[in-house]
Structures are given as C-alpha cells and as structure tokens.
Amino acid sequence: MNISDPRYGLFQTLQQCVRENRPQDPMATSEVDCRYYTDPAWFDHEMKTIFSDVPLILGPASMLKEPGEHITHDHTGKPILLVRGRDRKLRAFLNVCRHRGVRLADAPEVKRKPTFTCPYHHWTYALDGELTHVPVEESFPDFDKHCRSLVALPTEEAHGLVWVNPNKEGTLNLPGFLGNIARDLDNFGLADDHFFKQTVQTRQCNWKLIVEAFQDGYHVTRLHQRSVGGFFLDCVAAQEREQQHIRSIVARKEFAESLQLPPEQWDFRNHASFAHFIWPNTIMVFHPDYISQMALYPQSPSETVVVHSCVIDREPLSEAELAHYERGFAMIEDGVFNAEDLHVCEQAQIGMDSGANDTLLIGGHEGGLRNFYEIVEETTGPYRP
Ligand code: FES
Ligand SMILES: [Fe+2]
Structure with a gap:
C-alpha cells in the first residue's frame, strides 16, 4: 500500500x-x-x-502520438491547433495564419501532416509554428519571417493529458x-x-x-x-x-x-x-x-x-x-x-x-x-x- x-x-x-x-x-x-x-x-x-x-484539458496526450499528428479545437471560443512536433513535444497555437488571419488547419479529428500551408496564399508553417515559406517573398520588402511564427498558447503534456490555457498571455502552473x-x-x-x-x-x-x-x-x-x-x-x-x-x-x-x-x-x-x-x-x-x-x-x-x-x-x-x-x-x-x-x-x-x-x-x-x-x-x- x-x-x-x-x-x-x-x-x-x-x-x-x-x-x-x-x-x-x-x-x-x-x-x-x-x-x-x-x-x-x-x-x-x-x-x-x-x-x-485557466488551464483546460484538451484531451488525452496519447491522442497525438507521432510527429505531425494534429487536431483543431474550436470549443473554447479561441481557434486552437494542437500538434506534436518533430521533437515529439506537444504545442498549441492559435489556428490563425499570420498573413491575413485565415484559419490555418482544419482537423476536427486527428490528421497527420509534415507542415501547415494556409489555403489563401500558401504561407507555410513548420510543426513548431515557425513560418518557413512565403510565396513571392520579395513582395514583402523589409519583412522578417522569423517574427511571424504562429502565436503559441501556454501548453503542457502532463499526467497523460494535454493542458492548454486559451489565453495567450496566461500561464499554466500545473x-x-x-x-x-x-x-x-x-x-x-x-x-x-x-x-x-x-x-x-x-x-x-x-x-x-x-x-x-x-x-x-x-x-x-x-x-x-x-x-x-x-x-x-x-x-x-x-x-x-x-x-x-x-x-x-x-x-x-x-x-x-x-x-x-x-x-x-x-x-x-x-x-x-x-x-x-x-x-x-x-x-x-x-x-x-x-x-x-x-x-x-x-x-x-x-x-x-x-x-x-x-x-x-x-x-x-x-x-x-x-x-x-x-x-x-x-x-x-x-x-x-x-x-x-x-x-x-x-x-x-x-x-x-x-x-x-x-x-x-x-x-x-x-x-x-x-x-x-x-x-x-x-x-x-x-x-x-
Ligand atoms: S492569409 Fe494565409 S497566406 Fe494569406
Ligand atoms: Fe449518472
């Protein structure tokens, strides 16, 4: 005992x-x-x-096992993209393209992808949220791609569950x-x-x-x-x-x-x-x-x-x-x-x-x-x- x-x-x-x-x-x-x-x-x-x-449980961590597996979640009032990265870390982002704000991914059930490409002008993001490709990039002079990663939300995988605070300024302190x-x-x-x-x-x-x-x-x-x-x-x-x-x-x-x-x-x-x-x-x-x-x-x-x-x-x-x-x-x-x-x-x-x-x-x-x-x-x- x-x-x-x-x-x-x-x-x-x-x-x-x-x-x-x-x-x-x-x-x-x-x-x-x-x-x-x-x-x-x-x-x-x-x-x-x-x-x-507040920290919310978005689901069991075992829902996303492999790198690139992701799911979208729209029930908290914020559009959330939850994804397992190449480093196997779980991250949550606001599911919003940093160009003109289009919803980036659509996966009400678990899907798997190597990158996320916005349907509108094809800006492409890596699994860790980094903006990696802008078509016709010269049309954005003086623009630093690295400042336009997806907006991350406080996220942690703990006790077999995924915890996310949908408030980007918030904390978890589990x-x-x-x-x-x-x-x-x-x-x-x-x-x-x-x-x-x-x-x-x-x-x-x-x-x-x-x-x-x-x-x-x-x-x-x-x-x-x-x-x-x-x-x-x-x-x-x-x-x-x-x-x-x-x-x-x-x-x-x-x-x-x-x-x-x-x-x-x-x-x-x-x-x-x-x-x-x-x-x-x-x-x-x-x-x-x-x-x-x-x-x-x-x-x-x-x-x-x-x-x-x-x-x-x-x-x-x-x-x-x-x-x-x-x-x-x-x-x-x-x-x-x-x-x-x-x-x-x-x-x-x-x-x-x-x-x-x-x-x-x-x-x-x-x-x-x-x-x-x-x-x-x-x-x-x-x-x-
Ligand atoms: S709004 Fe996403 S690429 Fe333009
Ligand atoms: Fe009951």
Missing part, C-alpha cells in the same frame, strides 16, 4: 460510512436559484471569471493548480494509457447541470436502473474537495469485500468507481477497464459542447479485444451518458427555463453539488440575479 496515494483516504471514509451504516454528511436540504442556469448576464460573468484564463489531484491522475496510470475514441456533441443544457450529474450519488441506481445502476450500492458515496477539484467515489456492489481485505488489496476500479471533477470543466470517470474524460465547453446558458474521450490500458491486441472495448464504449457513451445523464440534464434545462420552480433542491445525498457550488462561488462571487 502506498499510503501517500490520496485515493486511500476517501476510500477509507466510504468504508467507515458503510461500517457505521451512515451517510458521509448529515442530512440537509438547501436551495439554489434556478436563474443560476438561465441568466445570460450571469453566464457572461462566468465566462469572464472562470474560463478566460503543480500549483492541481495539487494532490495530480497524484490521482498518475496513480490511475493515465500517462501510460492508450487513446481509444473521442466524440463531440452539442447538448441543450447549462454546463453546470452536467458537472452536477457526475457529482450526484443519489441518482445512480435510479436513473441508471436499466443500464449500470445494478452495479452500484444505493446512496453509498463520498466526496472531498482537493483545492478547486473534487474527488468522488460511489460504492459498487463488490464494495463490502474490501472491508475484509488489507488496504493493498482494495481495488479502486472494481470495488468502487471514482469520478473526479477537475476545475473548471472536466469530469474523469474511472471505469473498471477504461477511463472517460469528459470536457464541457459552455456556449450559452443553455448550450454546451461535450467532448468525451476514452482511454484504455493498452492497445487492443486482437479483434475480440477491440470488440470488447467497442462494446464498453457504446454502452457508456450511448446507453449511459447520452440516453440517461445528458438526457436528464436537457430535461432539467427545459424545467429551469419554464419558470415552474424558483429554486431547485439539494438533499443529503447530493453533497458533491454543494462542494461544486462552493468552488464556483469562490471564483465568481455569490450569484446575483
């Missing part, structure tokens, strides 16, 4: 709750103003205070930003994992509703009764804050076995399921044999782009193994996230917009939501309609 592994503390908390047959938090009811999810002025305030200068949650990512082995699949979709709901759906131990056996609900114990869940992030855990049916075992035999993927919230917009769900990374990009108070990336322990070695992961992904993406979690988030948005309720209610088994409100409020200030 590695006692410095931060996952043990929360696992132990949950065991304690089960032994004493009590919930983690005392039962309490609180209310939240529904306009928190519908008010356009508040949405603008959130964009400014939360999203304008050790300070992540604190102990970085060790969770390392201990789940993300850095050695293999990119499997990514889906992108736009859903008609506020981004916070989706975060909340993944911090809620109350719905698991109910909403998911026909899919994965039967794998879990009802309302046996715990969570804790780690700086601006949340580590949370829901007991699987096998959880009772762990009470008889020494800590080194506790199984963080099969006795329970962890779901981490990484500030401000990522949910990581650690399933038994794959990991879901779900990033939420708010577009309006009632519209969110959802990017779901799935990583697996290793590259499938046979058709049968591939089919196994395909089935697992289809089950979680279509059967659980789309048909159940994201579906109810959209239904909740319809409810918020209708004005039927002035407030929504949070009960004793929804403590993760209280943590999330607290974290948001520390950045935005209290909600003021």
Whole structure:
C-alpha cells in the first residue's frame, strides 16, 4: 500500500460510512436559484471569471502520438491547433495564419501532416509554428519571417493529458493548480494509457447541470436502473474537495469485500468507481477497464459542447479485444451518458427555463453539488440575479 496515494483516504471514509451504516454528511436540504442556469448576464460573468484564463484539458496526450499528428479545437471560443512536433513535444497555437488571419488547419479529428500551408496564399508553417515559406517573398520588402511564427498558447503534456490555457498571455502552473489531484491522475496510470475514441456533441443544457450529474450519488441506481445502476450500492458515496477539484467515489456492489481485505488489496476500479471533477470543466470517470474524460465547453446558458474521450490500458491486441472495448464504449457513451445523464440534464434545462420552480433542491445525498457550488462561488462571487 502506498499510503501517500490520496485515493486511500476517501476510500477509507466510504468504508467507515458503510461500517457505521451512515451517510458521509448529515442530512440537509438547501436551495439554489434556478436563474443560476438561465441568466445570460450571469453566464457572461462566468465566462469572464472562470474560463478566460485557466488551464483546460484538451484531451488525452496519447491522442497525438507521432510527429505531425494534429487536431483543431474550436470549443473554447479561441481557434486552437494542437500538434506534436518533430521533437515529439506537444504545442498549441492559435489556428490563425499570420498573413491575413485565415484559419490555418482544419482537423476536427486527428490528421497527420509534415507542415501547415494556409489555403489563401500558401504561407507555410513548420510543426513548431515557425513560418518557413512565403510565396513571392520579395513582395514583402523589409519583412522578417522569423517574427511571424504562429502565436503559441501556454501548453503542457502532463499526467497523460494535454493542458492548454486559451489565453495567450496566461500561464499554466500545473503543480500549483492541481495539487494532490495530480497524484490521482498518475496513480490511475493515465500517462501510460492508450487513446481509444473521442466524440463531440452539442447538448441543450447549462454546463453546470452536467458537472452536477457526475457529482450526484443519489441518482445512480435510479436513473441508471436499466443500464449500470445494478452495479452500484444505493446512496453509498463520498466526496472531498482537493483545492478547486473534487474527488468522488460511489460504492459498487463488490464494495463490502474490501472491508475484509488489507488496504493493498482494495481495488479502486472494481470495488468502487471514482469520478473526479477537475476545475473548471472536466469530469474523469474511472471505469473498471477504461477511463472517460469528459470536457464541457459552455456556449450559452443553455448550450454546451461535450467532448468525451476514452482511454484504455493498452492497445487492443486482437479483434475480440477491440470488440470488447467497442462494446464498453457504446454502452457508456450511448446507453449511459447520452440516453440517461445528458438526457436528464436537457430535461432539467427545459424545467429551469419554464419558470415552474424558483429554486431547485439539494438533499443529503447530493453533497458533491454543494462542494461544486462552493468552488464556483469562490471564483465568481455569490450569484446575483
Ligand atoms: S492569409 Fe494565409 S497566406 Fe494569406
Ligand atoms: Fe449518472
């Protein structure tokens, strides 16, 4: 047992709750103003205070393996080009030609190229962003190509993920930003994992509703009764804050076995399921044999782009193994996230917009939501309609 592994503390908390047959938090009811999810002025305030200068996870690093592999990303409000260089370093640039500003690359899915050539006048850039070729260069007298490299964004490959601050003047400072949650990512082995699949979709709901759906131990056996609900114990869940992030855990049916075992035999993927919230917009769900990374990009108070990336322990070695992961992904993406979690988030948005309720209610088994409100409020200030 590695006692410095931060996952043990929360696992132990949950065991304690089960032994004493009590919930983690005392039962309490609180209310939240529904306009928190519908008010356009508040949405603008959130964009400014939360999203304008913050490290965001743009996906698993294993998505771009070879030099020249790249992907474009347009969901943060900035056009981003993410590329692995000849030196194998990952870089992010504003996806904008330095001549007359045309969008340079178009790769909603991973593509591979040796250089990037702008479609308009064919200015060409190397994988490290340097401007290497200007057709009819003499038509630009007194012009120094070296001063017109692509505009770089703060980027780092760390803990198996790609982190980018879409603000070119911003910083990353990942050790300070992540604190102990970085060790969770390392201990789940993300850095050695293999990119499997990514889906992108736009859903008609506020981004916070989706975060909340993944911090809620109350719905698991109910909403998911026909899919994965039967794998879990009802309302046996715990969570804790780690700086601006949340580590949370829901007991699987096998959880009772762990009470008889020494800590080194506790199984963080099969006795329970962890779901981490990484500030401000990522949910990581650690399933038994794959990991879901779900990033939420708010577009309006009632519209969110959802990017779901799935990583697996290793590259499938046979058709049968591939089919196994395909089935697992289809089950979680279509059967659980789309048909159940994201579906109810959209239904909740319809409810918020209708004005039927002035407030929504949070009960004793929804403590993760209280943590999330607290974290948001520390950045935005209290909600003021
Ligand atoms: S705008 Fe890109 S080459 Fe002219
Ligand atoms: Fe759920």
